[in-house]
Each structure stands twice: as C-alpha cells, then as structure tokens.
Amino acid sequence: MTRPGQTPHTTVLIIPTGIGATIGGYAGDALPIARTLASVTDRLITHPNVLNGAQLYWPLPNAYYVEGYGLDQFAAGRWALRPVHQNPIGLVIDQGVEDDLRWRHLQAADAARATLGLDIRAHIVTDMPLEITLKTTDSGASWGTLANPGSLLRATERLMAEAKVRAIAVVARFPEDDESEQLAAYRQGQGVDPLAGAEAVISHLVVRTFKIPCAHAPALSPLPLDPKISARSAAEEIGYTFLSCVLAGLSRAPQFVDRQTKDQANDRPMQDLDTGFSRDLNYIEASAVDAVVVPQTAFGGSAVMSLAQRAAQVIAVRENTTTMAVTPADLGIQAITVNTYLEAVGAIAAYKAGVAHSALLPHIPPIPQISSCPPLPDLRSPMSAPASGFASG
Amino acid sequence: MPVSLVSLDKPKDSRPKQKVNRKMQTRLITLQVPIQAPPSELRSALPGSDLLRSDALRSHIETQLATHGDPLRWAITAIDTDSQTACVEAVVTAIAS
Numbered sequence: 001m002t003r004p005g006q007t008p009h010t011t012v013l014i015i016p017t018g019i020g021a022t023i024g025g026y027a028g029d030a031l032p033i034a035r036t037l038a039s040v041t042d043r044l045i046t047h048p049n050v051l052n053g054a055q056l057y058w059p060l061p062n063a064y065y066v067e068g069y070g071l072d073q074f075a076a077g078r079w080a081l082r083p084v085h086q087n088p089i090g091l092v093i094d095q096g097v098e099d100d101l102r103w104r105h106l107q108a109a110d111a112a113r114a115t116l117g118l119d120i121r122a123h124i125v126t127d128m129p130l131e132i133t134l135k136t137t138d139s140g141a142s143w144g145t146l147a148n149p150g151s152l153l154r155a156t157e158r159l160m161a162e163a164k165v166r167a168i169a170v171v172a173r174f175p176e177d178d179e180s181e182q183l184a185a186y187r188q189g190q191g192v193d194p195l196a197g198a199e200a201v202i203s204h205l206v207v208r209t210f211k212i213p214c215a216h217a218p219a220l221s222p223l224p225l226d227p228k229i230s231a232r233s234a235a236e237e238i239g240y241t242f243l244s245c246v247l248a249g250l251s252r253a254p255q256f257v258d259r260q261t262k263d264q265a266n267d268r269p270m271q272d273l274d275t276g277f278s279r280d281l282n283y284i285e286a287s288a289v290d291a292v293v294v295p296q297t298a299f300g301g302s303a304v305m306s307l308a309q310r311a312a313q314v315i316a317v318r319e320n321t322t323t324m325a326v327t328p329a330d331l332g333i334q335a336i337t338v339n340t341y342l343e344a345v346g347a348i349a350a351y352k353a354g355v356a357h358s359a360l361l362p363h364i365p366p367i368p369q370i371s372s373c374p375p376l377p378d379l380r381s382p383m384s385a386p387a388s389g390f391a392s393g
Numbered sequence: 394m395p396v397s398l399v400s401l402d403k404p405k406d407s408r409p410k411q412k413v414n415r416k417m418q419t420r421l422i423t424l425q426v427p428i429q430a431p432p433s434e435l436r437s438a439l440p441g442s443d444l445l446r447s448d449a450l451r452s453h454i455e456t457q458l459a460t461h462g463d464p465l466r467w468a469i470t471a472i473d474t475d476s477q478t479a480c481v482e483a484v485v486t487a488i489a490s
Contacts, residue, residue, distance in 0.1 A: 019468075069466070076448075123400055135421055137423070137470075139482060143466075144484075145421060197484075298468075300471075300479065306448050308447050309447060323470075324471070325470065326471060331472075332447065
C-alpha cells in the first residue's frame with residue numbers, strides 16, 4: 001500500500017512481440033503476469049502484446065495500455081502519458097480485407113459498442129491495399145513491411161479530422177500459409193509468432209506520425225480445427241477476429257504528450273528527469289518508474305535500455321526465454337535476475353515494503369568497500385588534470 | 394441497419410486527397426554498432442567499464458539508424474563480445490526517390 005505523500009509505485013512490464021518469448025509470445029499469454037503484477041504495484045504500464053488475447057482481455061483499472069513506439073518514447077523521456085476516462089476510437093480497415101472478413105470485423109466493433117459501451121465513432125477502408133510482407137531474420141525474430149504505408153496514414157488522418165477520434169484500431173489483411181511449419185509450431189505454443197513483427201511496424205507507424213494510441217488486429221481466415229492446440233495459442237482459435245481486445249485496450253489507453261510541447265504550454269521550466277517526482281500529477285513520466293521487468297535475454301530494446309538507468313529495480317526474468325541474446329550483463333546494466341515472474345512479483349513487493357532484495361536471500365554478502373579516492377587534482381593548474389574522468393581502482 | 398458504424402469510405406467533399414507520405418517505404422535493415430565508449434566518453438556503464446551506458450548506446454544506435462531512414466522499430470539481437478559490437482535489426486521508413 002502506498003503511504004500518503006508517496007508517489008504511486010509504477011512498474012513497466014515489457015515482453016517484446018515477435019521474439020518467441022516462452023511466456024507472452026503467443027495469444028495474450030502474458031496477461032496472467034500483468035494481472036498479478038497489477039496487484040502489487042500502483043500503476044502498471046505495459047503494451048498490447050501483453051494485454052491482447054484476441055477475444056479475451058481483462059480490464060485492469062491500474063494498467064496503462066501503451067503501444068510499443070509510444071513506450072519507447074515514454075521511456076526515453078520524450079513523451080509523457082496522460083490518463084483518460086475514455087477515447088473515441090476510429091477503425092482503419094485494409095482495402096485488402098475481403099468483404100466477408102470486413103463484415104466480421106465491423107460486427108466485432110458493433111459488439112464492442114453495444115455490449116461494452118465503447119465509443120467507436122467511424123471506420124474507413126484504406127484507399128490502397130496495405131500489402132503486408134512477413135519476414136523472419138537470422139536472429140529468429142519476426143519482422144514485416146507494408147507496401148503502402150501512406151495509405152494507412154491517409155486513412156488515419158481522415159478519421160482524426162472528420163470523426164475526431166483519439167485512438168486508432170487497424171485491421172490489416174495478413175498473408176496466409178496454412179501449411180507453414182512456423183504457423184504449426186505457433187499453434188502448438190512453440191517458436192515465433194510470424195505475424196507479430198509486422199503488426200508492431202503498423203502500429204508504430206501510426207503512433208510515430210500522429211502521437212495517438214494505436215493497436216493492430218490481423219485479418220485472417222479461420223484455421224481448420226486442430227484438437228491439439230496449445231493453451232497459450234488457444235485465444236486466437238475461438239472467434240473470427242482478434243479485434244475485441246484491441247478495442248477494449250484502446251478505449252482507455254493513455255494519450256501521449258510531447259514533453260517539450262507540454263512544458264512550453266505550461267510555460268514552466270523543464271522538470272529534472274532524475275528527481276523521481278512528476279511535477280504535474282495529471283501526467284506520468286519516465287522519472288516516476290520504480291521497476292521494469294523484462295525477459296533476461298531481451299535487454300536490447302529501446303525502452304529497457306532507457307529505463308535501466310533510472311528505475312530503482314531492473315528485474316530480469318530467466319525462465320522467459322526468447323530468440324534474442326542480449327542480457328543485462330552484456331550492456332553493463334545492473335539488474336536483479338530472478339528465475340520466475342513469481343519471484344519478480346516478490347522482488348517488487350519487497351521493494352514496496354522497504355526491504356532490500358538481498359535481505360531475503362539465504363546468504364547475505366558483506367558490504368562491498370569502494371576503494372579510496374585518489375587525491376583531488378589541483379584544478380587551478382591545467383597540467384595536473386588526470387587523463388581520465390574516473391579513477392578505476 | 395445492420396452496421397451502425399459511420400463509414401468514411403467516401404470523401405466528404407471535393408477536396409483533393411491529401412498526399413501524406415505517398416512515396417514512403419518501409420525497409421528492414423541490419424547494422425553492427427560498437428558498444429564501447431570512446432576514451433573521452435564519461436557515460437560508462439559501470440565504474441571501470443569501457444561500455445557505453447545503455448541509454449547513451451540507445452541514442453547512439455538511433456543516430457546510426459537515422460542515416461538509413463526514420464527508425465520505426467529496432468532491437469539489439471545479439472552482442473559480439475570479440476568485436477564489442479551490437480547486432481541491430483530495424484525497420485525504417487524512407488522516402489523513395
């Protein structure tokens with residue numbers, strides 16, 4: 001429990017998409033982790049790959065649904081997050097989506113309006129097919145490109161201008177190969193999500209251009225029944241679209257605020273990013289992040305590389321393996337390495353209780369001694385300055 | 394009416410369509426980026442370490458990617474400890490000539 005006067009404890013949970021994360025690399029299968037973390041932290045900031053489970057989702061009042069590009073900008077201190085009560089949502093549908101499939105998505109949107117009460121204001125079909133191409137690189141990560149990104153941006157611009165929407169859901173037609181080994185493995189809860197990398201590129205493009213929340217749902221034909229589907233992938237086997245979770249997430253996704261614009265508008269000096277205090281309680285800034293939780297081999301992403309230098313706890317989870325090979329040690333990041341997410345939850349609970357993580361271990365190491373500083377140089381004499389800035393003894 | 398969502402399929406007026414980044418392309422690229430700080434660089438990862446601090450390395454990678462286009466998504470996928478370089482995969486956007 002946060003005491004009066006304390007800033008809310010804030011945790012960022014990152015499980016990058018398209019890198020075969022053992023937990024979170026499939027159909028919203030990191031959502032149980034998000035639900036658990038949200039019970040020990042005051043504010044949980046995470047991204048669509050963690051919270052989206054196709055037809056399934058779970059509203060968490062203290063979770064903030066932040067698209068990956070926006071999360072990178074937030075972590076770098078360039079953008080702040082402004083929580084909202086609700087967002088009017090616009091739906092962009094790729095011209096490459098067939099009629100039947102388009103109707104299925106429009107009906108999913110109507111269902112979200114009627115059953116969940118979401119404000120979905122308008123939809124638009126792109127003026128050209130987006131033509132998604134999927135790629136898997138040597139690292140094993142899935143990536144993708146689109147042939148007509150301008151068409152996506154034109155559609156988004158019209159929704160914002162004519163329907164005044166403040167969040168964008170994109171439905172793009174993805175290429176299908178029902179016989180592919182990669183798809184078969186994915187349905188068995190193994191390997192890399194072949195679509196995920198391209199999905200991220202689509203939403204990143206909209207967020208980078210318009211600075212509003214965006215998330216993507218792929219349009220795909222239903223797959224033949226397979227009784228041996230993995231539980232981790234099953235959420236994507238139970239309906240015609242993956243759109244419901246996207247609409248639910250976007251409906252309360254925080255808006256992005258460019259810190260430079262905000263500070264100019266407020267006509268006040270820039271806040272010191274390292275003070276740990278947000279000047280304006282209406283915004284969440286990177287300086288407010290207390291903990292960041294990341295798979296142990298996925299420390300090569302932009303957001304964690306930024307947050308690793310300012311969060312009090314950087315937690316690396318060993319058992320969530322990925323196709324990446326970048327550990328905290330590789331980048332000189334001081335992290336708490338734990339085996340499981342259960343331990344990560346415990347590490348955060350200990351921090352909130354004011355208990356040092358090391359005090360919970362069977363062996364408490366002695367207090368390390370930092371070697372004595374060499375005598376300070378005489379700064380009045382330039383010739384006496386040391387060759388390097390820090391003594392390394 | 395089966396679907397009550399407002400459709401914006403037809404332009405509202407006769408304005409010409411806005412040409413937003415019509416020639417934009419998305420490209421997948423890979424880069425090798427040194428992770429050691431230059432001797433004059435004080436933002437080292439740890440005292441006594443010659444690695445760039447991770448946030449400084451992030452900025453450095455973004456600068457390197459900018460020579461290929463506007464970065465949309467990138468990650469270090471592996472570190473080559475022999476050459477002290479990071480293998481970076483990225484998707485960038487660029488305007489076609």
